[in-house]
Amino acid sequence: MDVETNFPVMIEARRAWLSLLAKSPAASVERLWNGLNIAPDHTLLRNPEIGAVMVRGRAGAVGAAFNLGEMSVTRASVKLGCGTVGHGYVQGRSKTHALQAGLIDALMQTDLAQDVEAAILIPLGQEMDAKKKIRASKAAATKVEFLTMVRGED
Amino acid sequence: MYVAVKGGERAIDNAHAWLAEERRGDISVxxxxxxxxxxQMTLAVNRVMxxxxxxxxxxxxxxxxxxxxxxxxxxxxxxxxxTTLPRFGGSHPVDTAAMDCDRRVSATFKDAPGGQVLGPTFDYTHRLLDFQLAADGQVGEVQKTEPNTGETPHIMGFLDREGLIQTEPEGAEAPDDLTRSPLELPASRALRLQALTRGDEGFLLSMAYSTQRGYARNHAFVAELRIxxxxVEMDIPELGFTIDIGEITLTECETVNQFMGSKTEPPQFTRGYGLVFGxxxxxxxxxALVDRALRWKELGEDNLGAPAQDEEFVLYHADNIQATGFLEHIKLPHYVDFQSELELVxxxxxxxxxxxxxxxxxxxGGSFSGKMKEGVGS
Structure with a gap:
């Protein structure tokens, strides 16, 4: 945990965009990627590959870890013409999604970072936040407000 | 014993073609x-996952x-x-305290921080068929209010602070995995929980119900149910740090169970745990109820001989794929097996x-069935 809190800002930022790309719908990433309208020169370090990750939980939420079941994950690694390497790990089985995540990860480490952030990551983050907020506000509307009933006479 | 049986290819092909047609049903629909x-069949999808x-x-x-x-x-x-997917690794244990809850109810504390949030539940519906749904699938406007920005801590944590609840023991960071090595008994709690979370819902429901009806009754209250x-976080070796690789919906149930104390434990509350995809x-x-029943040995309780306490019985019969595989295989050709039975009889x-x-x-002289028994016995 100490190591994580002392992470340099750059790694923290990279972790945030990779996490966002992993959790976003493939269709949203693709739409925003196409909107950026660039085709960076790159080679594949790792062809997009579909696999599984064993998800774990804890007994009683706080105790010993146990295996809950797997989830599908797709990964890909790319290398830009300039030598920058990008990795994509995304939920689901879309190879395009993994590849685009890898390219975005690589581009975010180049001079194009600001453009990529503005065109893809910021709108993607907003889209995900908005979706979460809508669900949370529907949940909030189902919160029980207890009324105390006064019974009998004193 | 299986003996290769040849033939039937054409019948099988035709049966499968007909299956495909029947699956499609009336093509005017x-x-x-x-x-x-x-x-639209989300809960069926969740069960299959x-x-x-x-x-x-x-x-x-x-x-x-x-x-x-x-x-x-x-x-x-x-x-x-x-089984065809390569395993990329294992995640960190999910942090259910940080869950974005659609639903969160407690049967034990009315005023828990975070409140009682019903979510999209069937509870309190009248279980009357809604013929409107047959006519059209229109949905009304869903109410929204300002989302809860505060924490929704686990209710069990409050009992924990008072020392009234049994503490959960630590375990290995990389737990045993029954998809990698055969389930051996006695099983660790980690293996039991893995077997239960992928076990058949109907089987677990019946086992849990049996504890409520008195077969190793464990007096469970739902301290918290959250959905x-x-x-899901995982260490990525090529990056050298942890990222979220996805987000999943889970249902978590923590029960708090009355416990009078045993030879080894003071009177306190004990816990059962359920965590399931979707x-x-x-x-x-x-x-959660079955998990609690299986913990009798660890908590120094008596073995009442109840089915839900029997680890072998529960764990070896909870998997519906193993069960259906063995059950349904008896309809496949056993011609040679049966031939030998026939010869014997x-x-x-x-x-x-x-x-x-x-x-x-x-x-x-005498009834045939009576002689049959004597004959078999001799």
Whole structure:
């Protein structure tokens, strides 16, 4: 945990965009990627590959870890013409999604970072936040407000 | 014993073609899409993910379509598919305290921080058929209010602070995995929980119900039931740090159970735990009750001989794919097996008849079934 809190800002930022790309719908990433309208020169370090990750939980939420079941994950690694390497790990089985995540990860480490952030990551983050907020506000509307009933006479 | 049987290829091909046609049903009715199943048969999709032990709503929806809605067949398809996937690694244990809750209720504390949030529940519906739904699928406007920005801590934590609840022991960071090595007994709690979370919902429901009816009663209260999404984090070796690789919906049930104390433990509350993929409330509650029943040895309780306390009975019969595989195989050709049985019975009958003739010197001597028993016994 100490190591994580002392992470340099750059790694923290990279972790945030990779996490966002992993959790976003493939269709949203693709739409925003196409909107950026660039085709960076790159080679594949790792062809997009579909696999599984064993998800774990804890007994009683706080105790010993146990295996809950797997989830599908797709990964890909790319290398830009300039030598920058990008990795994509995304939920689901879309190879395009993994590849685009890898390219975005690589581009975010180049001079194009600001453009990529503005065109893809910021709108993607907003889209995900908005979706979460809508669900949370529907949940909030189902919160029980207890009324105390006064019974009998004193 | 299996003996290769040749022939029947044409019959099999034709049977499968007919199956495909029957699956499609009346072609004047529009075909069901995988997207429709995923979005509108969500709870079936969730069950297939949980018992198929693979979180992938698209695949689960496809499996349901392919299996004509036979969920055990769909689970079978998912189990078969998951064995083809390379394993990239294991996640960090999910942090359910940080869950974005759609639903969160407690049967033990009315005023828990974070409140009682009902979510999209069947509870309090009147279980009357809604014929409006047959006419059209219109939905009304859903109410929204300002989201809860505060924490929704686990209710169990409050009892924990008072020292009234049994503490959960630590365990290995990389727990035993029953998909990698055969389940051996006695099983660790980690293995039991893995077997339960992918176990058959109906089986677990019945086992849990048996504890409520008195077969190793454990006086469970639902301290907390929460449903919502959690991020799944994993260390990525090529990056050298942890990222979220996805987000999944889970149902978690924590029970608090009355406990009078035992030879080894003071009077306190004990806990049962259920955690299941998807919105799978009945399964998660069942899992928590069965988990608690299986903990009798650890808590120094008596073995009452109840089915839910019997680890071997529960764990070896909870998996519906193992069960259905063994059950359904008896309908497949056993011609040679049966031929030998037939020979045996004929021989026994011959022996009995011969013995009967010796005794009574005639076919009318005594009942045949009576002699049959003697013959088998001798």
């Amino acid at each position: 529009p075909e069901l899409s995988v997207d429709q199943i995923r979005e 949980a018992e198929g032990s693979l979180y992938d709503p698209e695949l689960a929806a496809l499996a349901i379509k392919q299996s004509r809605g036979d969920l055990i067949e769909a689970i079978f398809l998912i189990r078969a598919y998951r 919502g999404t959690v991020a 919105m799978t409330e009945r399964k998660a509650i069942s899992m 004929r021989k026994l009958r011959r022996n009995v008849q011969a013995a009967g003739q010796d005794e009574s010197k005639g076919p009318s």
